[in-house]
Amino acid sequence: MDFSLGEDRQMLVDSLGRFLSDRFPFAARNAVAFEGTGWSRAIWTQMAELGAVGALFEESVGGFGGSSFDVGVVFGEIGRALVTGPWLAALQAGHVLAAAGEVEGLASLIAGESVIGLAQEEAGTAFDPAAIETRATRVGDGWVLDGVKTVVSCAGSLDRLLVVARAGEGLSTFLVDKSAPGLFVRDYLLADGGSAGDVTFAATPGVPVGEIGQAGPVLEQARSLALVALSWEAVAVMDTLRAMTLDYLRTRKQFGIPIGKFQALQHRMATLALEIEQARSAAINAADRYRGDRLERERAASAAKVTIGKVGSLVAEEAIQMHGGIGMTWELALSHYAKRLIMIGHELGDEDFHLARYIELGQEDAFALA
Amino acid sequence: MDLTFTPEEEAFRDEVRAFLAENLPQRLSDKTRRGQHLTKAEHEEWHAILNSRGWFANHWPVDWGGPGWSVMQRFIFETETALAHAPRILPFGVSMIGPVLLKYGSEEQKRKWLPRILDGSDWWCQGYSEPGAGSDLAGLKTSAVRDGDHYVVNGQKTWTTLAQFANMMFCLVRTSTEGKKQDGISFLLIDMATPGIEVRPIRLLSGDHEVNEVFFTDVRVPVENLVGEENRGWTYAKYLLTYERTNIAGVGSSMSAFEELKEIARTERRNGRPLAQDPHFAARLARLEIELENMKTTNLRVLAAAGAGAAPVAESSMLKIRGTEIRQQIDDLMRRAAGQFARPWVPEAFEGGWNGQPVGPDWAGPVATQYFNNRKLSIFGGSNEVQREIITKAILEL
Missing domain, CATH: 1.10.540.10 (Acyl-CoA dehydrogenase/oxidase, N-terminal domain)
Known part of the structure; x- marks a missing residue:
């Protein structure tokens, strides 16, 4: 080991x-x-x-x-x-x-x-690819896309988009040039910095990537890898918040002593440190099981998302709370790390989504064997 | 990054499994799995079986009868024995006083007491807590006054686990009231048959007789039973508390209990479907399983660091806190899974050899008792609040 x-x-x-x-x-x-x-x-x-x-x-x-x-x-x-x-x-x-x-x-x-970006989520998908409605239609030798994608990362400033659409049964992916006709972007900033956009496709030409109707499994695997990525990102953000908060507890004085001397804060800090180690383990597990079979891989990915969702909210909220008023300011880097951690919870399916998915995958396993 | 066992570790795991298949009496594993009480003789039987293989004192130095295992081997052994429902090795002799004597005892003390731990001649109990000294252990008051070749001990210990079986106690006593309270403590070995010792049972909320009060009235202890130096006992006491920590999270035992729980959730039906498909129960179960999987890896990371020579102080406390919380949550879900059948209390069923008709499913009998009994986990061994103090002290460095 x-x-x-x-x-x-x-x-x-x-x-x-x-x-x-x-x-x-x-x-x-x-x-x-x-x-x-x-x-x-x-x-x-x-x-x-x-x-x-x-x-x-x-x-x-x-x-x-x-x-x-x-x-x-x-x-x-x-x-x-x-x-x-x-x-x-x-x-x-x-x-x-x-x-x-x-x-x-x-x-x-x-x-x-x-x-190259990814246009997958839609207003009605709620992270579930089965609910994707954007259509791909065969026109002559090529394909055109129709539909609306939401909160597409950096949509207004990319070169190309990989668009997930439906051509009859199953999901397919298409490469679309940013300057293609019939492509409209409404872009906006994000709460934790960066941008995204809603992208409308109206008979927009796209080039198929992979077999038509067969993209489901590869998209699932790609999301699994992205969950590994997000978990490691979240743990790094947590580590930063931990270091900043420890530093603050050591240096900020009230009632004449460093606030880290107060037991109420010490116990909360200890819990944070413990939870971050559990989150780190979840991120390591997700990366490790990524090399396993599908069920193992997907369960560990969802388990990691549940863990960083739960621990992420706790760490972000507690880091702000323990900093008090200063933690509420734009000026302090801490608040931006906290915002990132909370917003990670909203990417690729939230804690509840992945808990439900983890349960579902486990039942596939348990009742298939039983 | 590599989370797999080495081929040597795999082979070792197979060796442990084969040993358990061959040598763990089913009578003992059945009782352990059902949460029934083991008798003194049954505990001793299991210790003797392990000792005959050289695996009882598995963290001792080779010179004194240890097998020379790595921390990872010890972890594998602990996990496999728990998964096989082997009785746990009682720590008082082999994992508590043994290591203290190995580090701080005289040659004579080692030669006298260590072999008796291995062959089961002595059953040790721990005389630490007092009515007024729990988390603040260094505030203990039981006194030992030197009188010629003896110390005369007066006072009271409490929460003394299985003292009713013990013939020896390692005991913290106050030999000085000068200076810091930590600097007046000594470490004595006391024969429980000495006149002036009285053991009184404490009945726990679960109904179990597991812990005791021990009273000392003018108990004469020979000075050769002092470990190390007078007034240095706090150092030895702390060493004991931090010594054997590869199993502090109880991961193996929680894995084993969780498998039972999952099996029950798959088979037990509620409102016409398996409990595992009840969305509320399924969510509790899933969160717990995720936490346990994370814990396993956290534990392995700490062991890997320890194996590389680090002293994981904060991490050990984290393992203790979360490990005990997980175990308590498993017991909590077991209790919930039993529904109304958690309520009947048939204490005879906790003893081996009971042939009565269980009320409800047979696994439901001990769940309430086990749940109540295991509330102790977050209290003993340094309460989880004390563990949080240890963590912040280590990471905050204030």
Whole structure:
């Protein structure tokens, strides 16, 4: 048993961490996150040059990593620096491209030249892909798409979108150029920084990726990997909040002593520390089981999302509470980490969604055997 | 990152499983699985079986009869024995006084007492808590006054687990009232047959007789039974509390109990469907399973760190807190699963050899008793509140 990251992964973590703390400190991040597109294309490109995108994909498709632990550590650094941008969407879209053997499309993503997002959720889906209504219709030699996608990460500032649509039975994926006719974006900022948009497709041409009607399993697997990513990101955010809160408890004085001397706060801090270790274990489990069979992989991914959902809310709320008034301010970095943690809860299915899914997957298992 | 056991560890696990299949009497595993009480003789029987294989004192140095296992091997052993419903090894001799003597005892004391722990000659009990010294253990008042070649002990201990079976006690006594309260404590070994000792049972809320009060009136203890130096006992006492922590989370035992619970949820029906398909019960069960899976990995991470030489102080306390909370939640769900059949109280059913007709499903008999009894888990061994103090002290460094 070995819980170390390994030398190569540690090097990647160190170089990304150094780059981000030098070039993208909190003030720079906040200057980007709530203006215009909400993310920095320049930082994206430089991170890609350092290998942050390539590490998300296997060598066989042009990357130089691709294991769930590689994905985890990259998103850990993204979390530590609160980097905004279409990272999670690109991870999933790239995964679908890789599975379909679209190595060329992937190569430009890995090089940081072309950024590909993912248009999956709709107003009525509530994270359930079975409820997707966007239609794909065959027209002559090609396909056109009709429908509305919601809260699409960085929709207004991407190069291409991978769109999930329905052509008869099953789900299919299509690559759509951002400048394609019949594509309209209404974009907006997000509560925790960065941007997203609602995307309307009206007879918008798209190129199929993979077999028509067969995208369900690969999308599920891509989401599972994205849940690993989000879990590691969440744990890194928790670690940051933990360090900030510990520091505050040591230095802030009331009644003439550091507030960390008060037992009411000590016990709450101890509980936070404990819960964060459980969340870290959940993130490690999700990455580890990603290599297992489907049921094992999906259950661990949902278990991790339930855990970071529960622990994330606790850590965010307690970190603000223990900071008191100052924790309520925009100026303090802490509040932005807390916001990120809460908003992670709203991505890729919330705690309740994944608890229900975890139960369902377990019953598939238990009653299939019984 | 690699969460798998090495081939050597896998082989070791197979070896433990084979040993258990061959040597664990079904009589004992049945009683353990059903939550029935083991007699003194049955505890001793299991200890002797392990000792004959050299696995009883499995964390002792090889020179004194240990098998030389790594922390991971010990974890595997603890998990496998729990999953097989083996009785737990009682810690008082082998895991409490044994390690203290190994570290602080004289050569003579080691030669005298350690073999007697291994062969079961002595049954030890722990004389720590007093009515006025619980979480504030260093506030203990039981006094020992030197009189020639003896200490004369007066006072009272309480919560003394299985003192009714014990012939020896390791005991914290006050030998000085000068200076800091921690600096006046000594560590004595007391023969329970000495005149002036009275053991009185305490009946727990569950009805069990598990703990006792022990009264000392002018009890004469030979000075050679002092461990280490006079007034240095607090150091030894603390060492004992932090020594054997690979199993502090009780992961194996919780895994085993959780499997039982899941099986019950699959088979027990409520409102025309298995309990596991009742959305409220299923949600409780799922949250608990997730917590337990996380705990397993947390435990393994702490062990891996300990194996690499770290001293995981805060982490051990985290394991104690969450491990006991998980176990208590399992007992809580067992009780809920039993519905109305948690209510009947038939204490005879907790003893082996009872052939009466159970009320309701046979697994439901002990669930209430076990639930009430296991409220102790978050109180003893340093209450979970004391563990939180330890965590903040370690991470806050104030």
